[in-house]
Amino acid sequence: MLVRSTPLSPAELRTFPLLKPLREELLLELGTSAHALELAANESLFRAGEPATALYGVLAGSIVLYRSSADGREQIVHDSGAGRTIAEAAVFLYGSFPVNARAGARGARLARVDGARFLELLDRDPSAMHSVLAALCRRLHELVDRVEMLSLPDAGQRLARFILRLPAEGRAGTFRVRLPVAKKDLAAQLAMTPETLSRVLKRWRDQAWAVVQEEEIELLDIAAIEELSGEP
Amino acid sequence: MLVRSTPLSPAELRTFPLLKPLREELLLELGTSAHALELAANESLFRAGEPATALYGVLAGSIVLYRSSADGREQIVHDSGAGRTIAEAAVFLYGSFPVNARAGARGARLARVDGARFLELLDRDPSAMHSVLAALCRRLHELVDRVEMLSLPDAGQRLARFILRLPAEGRAGTFRVRLPVAKKDLAAQLAMTPETLSRVLKRWRDQAWAVVQEEEIELLDIAAIEELSGEP
DNA sequence: CGGAATCTTGAACGATTTCAACGGTAGTGG
């Protein structure tokens, strides 16, 4: 874990929607108690149960939040890309991390912000408080979506829904996406085995519904995938 | 839907952990913009997409939060018993309800609190703000638990985990629980069919792991169920 | 250039869903 201990600039901190509404002076102050971190691929950031003394923002790469079961299975709770903040909730409760965190397959660059300092700031700036509240509410909705997706009984349905919610590249009428994580991790996120994921994609290929190349997926028959997903 | 339009007393409002830390005067004020509601079994409270102008607290009975899929399946996001508050998140975002809500099998008595009035209050009382923040964080953790549970591949495992987290009655060493919802709803919550739930319970009975009577379940072999659940 | 890890594919097994039928219960209306 590489640490750069120079303060983070307000501009850097403003990449996070959570901090964006803070006044310049507060960001400057917050920057002095913040560091930048660099994590290698799959490197651990923190483990569930450790006391949460800081919150983190993802500057580049991605952070995977996961639980591990007794039998070694790894359940991915969320994959956080650039601009996301992590562990605010744990910091608020003055509690400990409820999940494990590690860098994604391509490593990660992070901002580490001192928790106590952050809490102080919130009490001084109501708009910051509102921003945090809104961020938590959005996270809540994401998790509700997640719960709904996981309760779909069919593996293909879950994958279809996941892909359709990904930001698509390309012209209107076409649908190209780049998987944000390794297929292994994606499978865990969708509550299926990597084998099943591979087979679902193969089926889509065989039926000419999609073209799959490495981490790029292009949907040829969007209507079919949408119908499979249950709802657009 | 039966409405009692007399104000709610601070004592009544204080049944909700969310409102507990509010000063007496604020609760009095909040009470004047609050009503009590009475819902029959399965009666609808609100539907997903409607603008959220109020939040609700469960005084008695239960409220089921759910999504319905295109094919008519009903996925239960949460079952909220007495003391729970509902829809704070939607009110904060000045948004619309992300899920449907209806009364549980035994109906529900609710407090309806005006959203705008509540938001005002929060800005005047920092401790109230903290309380709300903490409540949202706890909800977040609950959902993370839920996501983890739903990703367990085995139906028996999911049921075991659910039951072990229920508040148990009885003396130490014994474990009796009363299911908080109808078996049909419980099955939906655990992402399985009612048939599968029935069969899992039958298996537990046959192996003398549990006694099932109506909505009462007594675990005879707690160790076995705990091992099945994957972790205590 | 190994070597590890990921991804893919095959086959067999196990589990859950589906479809169907039945008993019980609660609520309705005569």
Next chain:
DNA sequence: CCACTACCGTTGAAATCGTTCAAGATTCCG
């Protein structure tokens, strides 16, 4: 008050789907 209906819960049998185990292909990293 009693029949009638509707729904819930249970059980059975068959089919489907996903997992597991195993092996081969590929990529990436040291």
